[in-house]
Amino acid sequence: MNNILIASFDMEVGGVERSLISMLENFDYKNYTVDLILHKHQGDFLNLLPNKASLLTEVPQYTTFRKSIGETIKDRHYSIGISRVFSKINADLKGRLKGIAEPGYYQMQLMWKYALPFLPKVEKEYDVAISYLWPHYFIAEKVKAKKKIAWIHTDYSTIEPDKKMDLKMWQQFDHIIAVSEACKTSFLKKYSELENKVLVMENITSPDFIKKMASEELENPMIRDNRFKIVTVARLSHAKGIDNAVKALKLLRDKGYSNISWYVVGYGGEEAMIKELISKNGLEDSFILLGKQTNPYPFIKEADLYVQPSRYEGKAVTVGEAQILTKPVMITNYPTASSQVKDGFDGYICELSIKGIAQGIERLYKNLQLRNTLSNNCETADFNNSNELEKLYKIMDINNNHSFLGTKKDSIKGVI
Missing domain, CATH: 3.40.50.2000 (Glycogen Phosphorylase B;)
Known part of the structure; x- marks a missing residue:
């Protein structure tokens, strides 16, 4: 073996x-x-x-990658803590010099580079x-x-x-x-x-598991909500575009669509900013953050529409899970969107903008036939892969060396 x-x-x-x-x-x-x-x-x-x-x-040394700098130093991993400080300073400096809006990826690289000797x-x-x-x-x-x-x-x-x-x-x-x-x-x-x-x-993906989990009974305010319910399952981060979702719902509210509510299952670093944005736009009663949920599927099950308002994705797992639950799905036109859904067949792709999200929701809200088409095509698809x-x-297969570039790595003696 x-x-x-x-x-x-x-x-x-x-x-x-x-x-x-x-x-x-x-x-x-x-x-x-x-x-x-x-x-x-x-x-x-x-x-x-x-x-x-x-x-x-x-x-212990590897747990520091899920701790703050302060916690790392408090745990006496001084060298790793100092390396984290250097990585943050250098990443922030590069971000300012090169105008990088989100230097987090570079900071993560530096964090590992500087910490490697101590791991x-x-x-x-x-x-x-x-x-x-x-x-x-x-x-x-x-x-x-x-x-x-x-x-x-x-x-x-x-x-x-x-x-x-x-x-x-x-x-x-x-x-x-x-x-x-x-x-x-x-x-x-x-x-x-x-x-x-x-x-x-x-x-x-495991359709049987997802459908079974969707039937679990839990506290779900969506059950008592008789409005047209949108749901998104995502981290509260820049990449997922939840801030754009709030602004899109505000546009719809200003156009008179008061019968739409939007629920978000998830947590993340932008939670405070998003809550402030919800309050600023007077959407406390209709844009609702459900927080971290181990089982997001009952919430997806109760929705009339699943929306992924992301700025970018590799391939959103939650979109496929919503399709398994036969929900009409709308995603923004991020670069990999066409590999996620067939536009107009098992999902709808809208323009990647606040206005585009609002217009896409408006179209699907008004067009029951289109929503049913998207749902029916998901229902007949085989998602078991x-x-x-x-x-x-x-x-x-260790005897199969096709597609290998370069030479084999040198032997490494372990210490863990």
């Missing part, structure tokens, strides 16, 4: 974490033993991890090591494996990492998996030299 290591950060509520759980639930444990390493054992999805995957013990290596050698969430420096630098695989979940045309630094990391992987064709295309526009390493494997894992098994 081949020994596999899969690494991610934590199991907080999110699309990437849900896709990881689905993959682990469908994994071939007859032919593979799977160790899972999380930098921090936290998150509401921890109890959803299948028992067949062995969750390894937390390593322990993994003692056990694996046949395959999989890094499920960027940045992939842990698997690249601290794990010894015959093959290394990294995942891409985002649209690289919308982010600004340091290309030279990232390229050095990517070249240590034998294979890179993108979650959609559009995701692969945007990545290769930045890293064309990695073309032979990249393949597409969709996020694993567990066979996608065959692509992973094929490249995990």
Whole structure:
């Protein structure tokens, strides 16, 4: 049996974490033993991890990537704490000099670069090591494996990492998996030299599980709401465009559409700003934040329309889940949108702007026939794609070295 290591950060509520759980639930444990390493054992999805995957013990140094600088220093990880300070200062400086609106990706790269000398290596050698969430420096630098695989979940045309630094990391992987064709295309526009390493494997979905979870009884204010109900499941972050959603609902309210309510399941760093925006626009009764929910599916089930107002996406897991629940779906025209839905068939793509979101909702609100068409086409579709894992098994074959660029990594002695 081949020994596999899969690494991610934590199991907080999110699309990437849900896709990881689905993959682990469908994994071939007859032919593979799977160790899972999380930098921090936290998150509401921890109890959803299948028992067949062995969750390894937390390593204190790696927990710092889910802690503040103050907490890191308080825990006496002084060198890592200082490296975090330097990464923030340098990233903010570059952001100001180059006019980068969101220098967070560069800061994350620097955080790992400066911290790497103070992080322990993994003692056990694996046949395959999989890094499920960027940045992939842990698997690249601290794990010894015959093959290394990294995942891409985002649209690289919308982010600004340091290309030279990232390229050095990517070249240590034998294979890179993108979650959609559009995701692969945007990545290769930045890293064309990695073309032979990249393949597409969709996020694993489990329709039976989603439908079962959607039937769970929980406190849900949407049940008592007789208005036209929109729902979005997303982090409260710049990428997800929840601020644009608030402004779009204000436009609709100003046009006389008082019978529309919008619910958002999720949490994140922009929560205070979004609450202020809701209050400023007088939408407290109609734009409602439901906070973190371990099970978002009963909320999706109660909606008349699912909307993804994102500025960018790799492939939104929640959109596919809404389709499984046969909801009419509207997404903004982010660069990878056409790989997510067939416009006018199983989803509707609106212009990526506040006005475009409002106009798209208005059209779907007024056009019941279109909503029914989108729902009916989702109802007859087959969303079960567990066979996608065959692509992973094929490249995990340690005797199969196709699409490998460069030379094998040097041996690494472990200390964990």
